[in-house]
Amino acid sequence: MDPAAILANALRAALGPSAAAYALLAIGLNFHFGYTGLLNFGQVGFMLLGAYGVAITVTVFGGSLWLGLLVSLLLAVALALLLGAPTLRLRADYLAITTIAAAEILRFTFRASPSRDLTGGVFGLSGFAAEFNALNPYTSGIQIGFLAYNERQLWVLTVGWTLVALAVLLTYLLARSPWGRALKAIREDEDAARSLGKNVFGYKMQSLVLGGVIGALGGVVFALNLQSVHPDTFLPLLTFYFYTILILGGAATVLGPVAGSIVFWFLMAGMDATLRQAGAAGYMPDWFGADALGAVRFLVVGIGLMLLMIFRPQGMFGDRRELALNVR
Amino acid sequence: MSAEPSAVARSLADVAPEPGVSKPDPILVAAEVTKTFGGLRAVDVDALEVQRGAITGLIGPNGAGKTTFFNVLTGFDRPDTGRWTFDGKPMSGMPAHRVARSGMVRTFQLTKALGRMTVLDNMKLAAVGQRGEHFLPALLPPLWRAQETAIEARAEGLLEYFNMIHMRDEFAATLSGGQRKLLEMARALMVEPTMVMLDEPMAGVNPALTQSLLGHVTGLRDEGMTVLFVEHDMDVVMGISDWVVCMAQGQIIAEGTPEAIARNPEVIDAYLGRSRHREGEEQS
Numbered sequence: 001m002d003p004a005a006i007l008a009n010a011l012r013a014a015l016g017p018s019a020a021a022y023a024l025l026a027i028g029l030n031f032h033f034g035y036t037g038l039l040n041f042g043q044v045g046f047m048l049l050g051a052y053g054v055a056i057t058v059t060v061f062g063g064s065l066w067l068g069l070l071v072s073l074l075l076a077v078a079l080a081l082l083l084g085a086p087t088l089r090l091r092a093d094y095l096a097i098t099t100i101a102a103a104e105i106l107r108f109t110f111r112a113s114p115s116r117d118l119t120g121g122v123f124g125l126s127g128f129a130a131e132f133n134a135l136n137p138y139t140s141g142i143q144i145g146f147l148a149y150n151e152r153q154l155w156v157l158t159v160g161w162t163l164v165a166l167a168v169l170l171t172y173l174l175a176r177s178p179w180g181r182a183l184k185a186i187r188e189d190e191d192a193a194r195s196l197g198k199n200v201f202g203y204k205m206q207s208l209v210l211g212g213v214i215g216a217l218g219g220v221v222f223a224l225n226l227q228s229v230h231p232d233t234f235l236p237l238l239t240f241y242f243y244t245i246l247i248l249g250g251a252a253t254v255l256g257p258v259a260g261s262i263v264f265w266f267l268m269a270g271m272d273a274t275l276r277q278a279g280a281a282g283y284m285p286d287w288f289g290a291d292a293l294g295a296v297r298f299l300v301v302g303i304g305l306m307l308l309m310i311f312r313p314q315g316m317f318g319d320r321r322e323l324a325l326n327v328r
Numbered sequence: 329m330s331a332e333p334s335a336v337a338r339s340l341a342d343v344a345p346e347p348g349v350s351k352p353d354p355i356l357v358a359a360e361v362t363k364t365f366g367g368l369r370a371v372d373v374d375a376l377e378v379q380r381g382a383i384t385g386l387i388g389p390n391g392a393g394k395t396t397f398f399n400v401l402t403g404f405d406r407p408d409t410g411r412w413t414f415d416g417k418p419m420s421g422m423p424a425h426r427v428a429r430s431g432m433v434r435t436f437q438l439t440k441a442l443g444r445m446t447v448l449d450n451m452k453l454a455a456v457g458q459r460g461e462h463f464l465p466a467l468l469p470p471l472w473r474a475q476e477t478a479i480e481a482r483a484e485g486l487l488e489y490f491n492m493i494h495m496r497d498e499f500a501a502t503l504s505g506g507q508r509k510l511l512e513m514a515r516a517l518m519v520e521p522t523m524v525m526l527d528e529p530m531a532g533v534n535p536a537l538t539q540s541l542l543g544h545v546t547g548l549r550d551e552g553m554t555v556l557f558v559e560h561d562m563d564v565v566m567g568i569s570d571w572v573v574c575m576a577q578g579q580i581i582a583e584g585t586p587e588a589i590a591r592n593p594e595v596i597d598a599y600l601g602r603s604r605h606r607e608g609e610e611q612s
């Protein structure tokens with residue numbers, strides 16, 4: 001066993017491009033769930049549209065990266081409007097059901113063979129990151145202690161974390177504005193907000209669109225990092241990772257989703273490396289093969305998260321006083 | 329309690345004490361409003377006019393349909409039939425937030441404090457026409473900071489008045505039942521309504537504070553605000569109302585000045601009870 005290697009692995013993931021992408025998705029979800037109280041269980045659908053928006057525009061239509069980005073964001077806006085229009089006037093559970101279904105419908109449609117010309121079907125798409133790679137200003141990678149990134153990874157990281165920083169700034173500004181106050185009021189009691197003249201439907205829609213667009217940006221970063229997209233990456237499970245991240249960091253806090261994503265990836269990668277090394281060193285029983293490893297990793301991370309929720313239910317940045325309130 | 333009748337009370341003195349009677353200067357005019365739940369006719373109001381600038385008390389037994397009538401008028405419930413105008417503008421079918429913005433603001437019998445927001449934020453939320461409530465201006469604090477400061481000052485003034493200023497920075501979820509009533513009423517006033525509709529505003533508020541609230545309500549009336557309130561405490565109703573409307577089983581069975589209502593045999597049968605009429609006891 002080599003603790004330094006485990007730590008290096010965990011840190012690499014915690015600061016890596018996927019952590020940045022997941023942070024963006026959790027920041028989007030924070031607008032939905034944290035501030036507005038919208039139960040969006042289909043955040044991965046926005047991620048999918050973000051990823052495929054760029055991939056399809058560039059590979060199938062030969063458009064530029066920037067056009068692809070624009071398409072991604074417009075698709076996210078369209079999905080938010082489509083989901084919100086029929087459900088946001090109804091009880092909260094309708095949005096939950098609709099969003100989880102919509103995300104699955106998107107995944108199945110994108111992987112279906114009739115869509116192959118457009119989406120590549122189950123094989124997905126690749127080769128859309130050339131323009132992005134060409135923009136890379138770095139000519140060499142870096143090595144900080146045992147953390148090493150090559151120049152391409154460094155470029156993805158720069159873009160990813162810059163977008164995260166911008167999204168955090170946006171959250172910070174909005175959360176302390178009267179606009180943010182109206183969102184929180186809707187989360188607390190939408191009838192009260194209505195009785196005070198607030199257009200509840202309008203605010204919910206704005207929140208859904210904004211959070212969806214930020215989520216789609218996460219999808220773009222995710223796709224540019226992998227340089228390929230596959231429909232079966234976008235499983236419903238991912239949405240629950242984003243919820244885990246959000247609650248871990250603290251819902252309705254500015255930095256919660258970012259810290260949550262870093263810790264989430266640290267734990268996942270750290271546990272993975274530990275179990276792998278333990279297996280290689282012969283500490284594990286014989287039946288413990290590669291698939292058992294994946295399962296045990298989730299088990300241990302799950303227990304870790306449960307302990308965290310028991311001892312710090314408000315998340316890392318949340319206010320315990322606030323959580324203790326018996327709101328209804 | 330009220331030493332001499334107010335100007336509005338005098339203007340209502342000559343109005344006939346009949347259900348649905350026309351008022352000299354009505355701000356709210358409703359006709360044929362019905363609302364059924366399954367087979368139950370919760371509201372069945374043929375006609376009601378509410379006098380501008382008056383305090384109108386709405387009384388009636390539990391389940392008479394008072395709250396449902398409020399819900400319908402303020403856009404929170406869709407009626408089966410009915411039309412009504414507020415300040416001359418047709419309001420039927422208007423969504424609740426636009427009703428509030430047009431100056432008709434209601435409170436809830438079961439209070440709706442915004443629990444995980446501070447008392448001050450509850451108040452500030454209620455101000456209308458905030459520039460910072462729009463998405464893009466929200467990102468530029470200089471555009472709304474001055475307005476925010478003014479709103480905060482107004483909120484603090486009202487909290488002071490309602491003896492709530494010491495709770496300013498507490499989460500609203502920590503308030504007691506009576507304090508929630510106070511917050512709800514103060515918050516409604518932040519909207520600067522032309523008419524407030526208060527659903528049992530004094531329920532659970534201690535007597536001394538009730539007295540001071542009554543003073544405040546008459547004060548609002550004297551500044552020109554119209555007040556329609558539901559209340560079961562007959563001393564309160566008789567004490568401050570310029571006009572009283574009595575509902576039972578969804579219908580308006582009587583209206584009149586407080587004195588006329590106290591003597592009205594139908595009201596006594598349906599609501600007040602005999603003993604009260606004889607001894608003038610409080611019924612609750």
Ligand SMILES: Nc1ncnc2c1ncn2[C@@H]1O[C@H](COP(=O)(O)OP(=O)(O)OP(=O)(O)O)[C@@H](O)[C@H]1O
Nearest residue numbers: 365368370388389390391392393394395396397437
């Ligand atoms: N959402 C609902 N669904 C079904 N029935 C309802 C609903 N709301 C009210 N009712 C019924 O309508 C009738 C009128 O109720 P409402 O709440 O308007 O009475 P109220 O006059 O406000 O009574 P109280 O003085 O006790 O507050 C009651 O019989 C009640 O059971």
Ligand SMILES: [Mg+2]
Nearest residue numbers: 394395396437
């Ligand atoms: Mg009621």
